[in-house]
Amino acid sequence: MSAPEWLAAECATIAFCWRVERVDGVAIGLTSHDRDLVFDGMVHRAAPGISPSAIRRSDGLEADSMDVTGALTHDAIAERDLLAGRWDGAGVTILAVDWTDPANRVELGRGTIGAIETADGGFTAELRGATAALDAPVAELTSPECRAELGDGRCRVAMAAGRRIVRIVAAEGNRLTVDAAEPVADAYGSGRLRWLDGANSGMAAAIDRSAGADMTLRLPPRLPVRPGDRVELIQGCDKRLETCVARFANAANFRGEPFLPGIDLLTRYPGA
Missing domain, CATH: 2.40.10 (Thrombin, subunit H)
Known part of the structure; x- marks a missing residue:
């Protein structure tokens, strides 16, 4: 499938956008552009901004991954919240957006935030793609203890x-x-x-x-x-x-x- 015209233009107007939804329901939008972008009812803030590394995508079963870096200069991503784990496991969507017309955009990947590192006022977050779930065991091992969680669909205890x-x-x-x-x-x-x-x-x-x-x-x-x-x-x-x-x-x-x-x-x- 050929790339959209705005992606193939000689003078590219491409910005990366990062949508993050924490497990507690808080959602934010960030962009690598130098000004805020608004689409789908969400403001994607230019500060702190993001810089994704090369995105590795494949049609095999190996896990897709990329890194996203940014500066801790916005209340939405406070360093103490990163260290406290509020962003662990957050759902992430990465998009390439035409900043002259945000209606033109291409989704580059989805996943969850893995390891987070902070240093010198900035952070680096690993984005684990959907295929990373294939690394998990698919069959249970026998155990003398119960493998269900209290109150879940297998346990069925009313909580x-x-x-x-x-x-x-x-x-x-x-x-x-x-x-x-x-x-x-x-x-x-x-x-x-x-x-x-x-x-x-x-x-x-x-x-x-x-x-x-x-x-x-x-x-x-x-x-x-x-x-x-x-x-x-x-x-x-x-x-x-x-x-x-x-x-x-x-x-x-x-x-x-x-x-x-x-x-x-x-x-x-x-x-x-």
Whole structure:
């Protein structure tokens, strides 16, 4: 298929545009042009701008990739948000646009943001193409623990009663105290915490264990926490059959093989 006339013109008027949608729903548009471009109801800001590297596309099964660089000079992409992980896994669309008439544009690729590096007031973000998903395993391995996530389509446990909104009373490192006690012992262990207020708003954290009104996160919050910040606590599961039966009465949907012999079978012999 031949290229559009505006791409083949002797005096090219091409600008790159980058649309990014974070997992929390925030969407922005950026451009490599020296002024803002508006199309499809979105303003693509010239600051901080972007500079994509050579885009590698293929019709094979290897993963397509490219790098995008920019300067941290706009509130939309703050360095602390990059370091906090707000942009991790964000969906990205790269376009070549005729800046004299933005109706003329060609999509160059789609993907998600992978590794992000910051240095000297700028950033470099790797864009992983759709074929990168082919690197993921396509078949599950057997395991004594359940491979489903609590409340997902395979687990089928109703989670409406397993969520609770509370406020932070105190925070120190990866330990938090909230204003309501858990319903059962270690109810939120292996669960999730979503920040609804404060500097961490929109992000989530993994809960290691809980005891009463105290929560221990697997990692400290990425940004400062203040008393009064609201969080949503989501119950967890340690993925053992015993917990599935006793707490959730959900053995019929258990996605593990707790009674399948493991490699330790090779070490068993008479007199061991």
